[in-house]
Amino acid sequence: MISTVAYHVVIPFLTVTKKGQLFFLFFYIDYLEKIINSILKAIESESVAMRNPFALSFEDIRFRALNIRRNICRMNCRAKGGHTGADMSETDILASLYFNLLRYEINPIRWQDRFILSKGHGVGGWYCCLVEAGLIPEAELETYLKDDSRLAGHPIRQKLPELVTVSTGALGHGLPIGVGLALAEKKQKRDGRVFVLTGDGEMDEGSNWEAALSGAQFQLDNLYLIIDKNRLQLGDFTKNIINLDPLDEKWRSFGWEVAVTNGNDPKLLIETIESLFEMKGKPKVILANTIKGRGVSFMENKPAWHHKYPSPEELEQALKELDHV
Numbered sequence: 001m002i003s004t005v006a007y008h009v010v011i012p013f014l015t016v017t018k019k020g021q022l023f024f025l026f027f028y029i030d031y032l033e034k035i036i037n038s039i040l041k042a043i044e045s046e047s048v049a050m051r052n053p054f055a056l057s058f059e060d061i062r063f064r065a066l067n068i069r070r071n072i073c074r075m076n077c078r079a080k081g082g083h084t085g086a087d088m089s090e091t092d093i094l095a096s097l098y099f100n101l102l103r104y105e106i107n108p109i110r111w112q113d114r115f116i117l118s119k120g121h122g123v124g125g126w127y128c129c130l131v132e133a134g135l136i137p138e139a140e141l142e143t144y145l146k147d148d149s150r151l152a153g154h155p156i157r158q159k160l161p162e163l164v165t166v167s168t169g170a171l172g173h174g175l176p177i178g179v180g181l182a183l184a185e186k187k188q189k190r191d192g193r194v195f196v197l198t199g200d201g202e203m204d205e206g207s208n209w210e211a212a213l214s215g216a217q218f219q220l221d222n223l224y225l226i227i228d229k230n231r232l233q234l235g236d237f238t239k240n241i242i243n244l245d246p247l248d249e250k251w252r253s254f255g256w257e258v259a260v261t262n263g264n265d266p267k268l269l270i271e272t273i274e275s276l277f278e279m280k281g282k283p284k285v286i287l288a289n290t291i292k293g294r295g296v297s298f299m300e301n302k303p304a305w306h307h308k309y310p311s312p313e314e315l316e317q318a319l320k321e322l323d324h325v
């Protein structure tokens with residue numbers, strides 16, 4: 001209001017003098033520039049308003065998750081490697097993100113929201129999800145873990161620059177980077193959301209708790225941490241290594257909005273995350289209760305399946321079970 005009066009009344013008044021005219025011209029150009037910039041910003045923010053390119057129903061997401069699980073088992077058996085238990089644990093979370101929650105465009109790929117797989121060892125599940133979304137050719141899964149393949153044992157940004165936000169594998173880095181990305185969105189007045197997926201054992205890394213402090217300090221309500229809470233880590237149950245519970249109280253005390261849900265049920269997971277979208281002023285953490293090895297009876301809840309691949313006989317059995325889920 002004050003600047004409007006200045007521009008339209010005071011400065012034109014000064015134009016009665018020669019110096020005043022120059023002064024007026026200078027400020028009027030500045031004024032016009034501000035208006036044009038604000039219009040450009042409005043157009044820009046309008047043009048990045050994206051949707052999920054699939055927006056699938058819960059039933060369809062479950063179907064996609066089954067395909068992903070089948071591909072994980074086939075791929076790990078063929079490659080004689082991979083973290084099968086970790087891959088199968090996170091599958092429903094990834095399917096819910098890529099087929100419903102994340103806002104992005106395909107052909108060409110453009111992201112409004114960002115995803116970081118902080119539990120980088122679960123990359124096999126992620127590649128299979130990207131195949132399901134048509135973002136990686138299915139035949140390329142045959143190259144998994146081979147020399148020079150784009151599909152390395154942990155996500156490498158240089159190999160898949162359009163798909164991998166940041167290379168991960170050393171646990172405890174995804175959330176701190178997510179804090180930086182979410183803060184950048186705010187500073188640049190964009191409304192992208194940042195989703196970070198970690199394991200529960202990963203919470204042993206102190207860097208997560210520093211990021212928790214910063215996320216709350218900067219009021220990053222565009223930051224969503226999903227913890228794949230399968231109660232297992234590398235060789236044992238998390239409670240036997242470092243007991244994290246009550247994890248919800250810990251996050252609440254750090255100033256985060258906390259939601260607890262079933263991370264193997266796309267309907268509950270999506271509804272829970274959507275209910276957080278309008279909450280302002282705090283970052284959000286979703287404690288997604290999951291089963292490690294989910295979908296195949298002999299893999300479920302077994303520490304040994306953290307970093308184990310199915311034999312051809314086990315693959316046959318696994319595929320039979322996945323046909324009847």
Ligand SMILES: Cc1ncc(C[n+]2csc(CCOP(=O)(O)OP(=O)(O)O)c2C)c(N)n1
Pocket residue numbers: 085086089119121122169170171172198199200201202203228230232233234292306
């Ligand atoms: C900094 C660091 N320390 C140790 C490891 C080795 N490591 C790989 S996976 C894993 C266990 C992770 O457990 P969790 O976070 O619960 O993931 P899950 O596989 O259960 O989903 C460990 C310790 C690592 N990758 N990075």
Ligand SMILES: [Mg+2]
Pocket residue numbers: 199200201228229230231232233
């Ligand atoms: Mg775990």
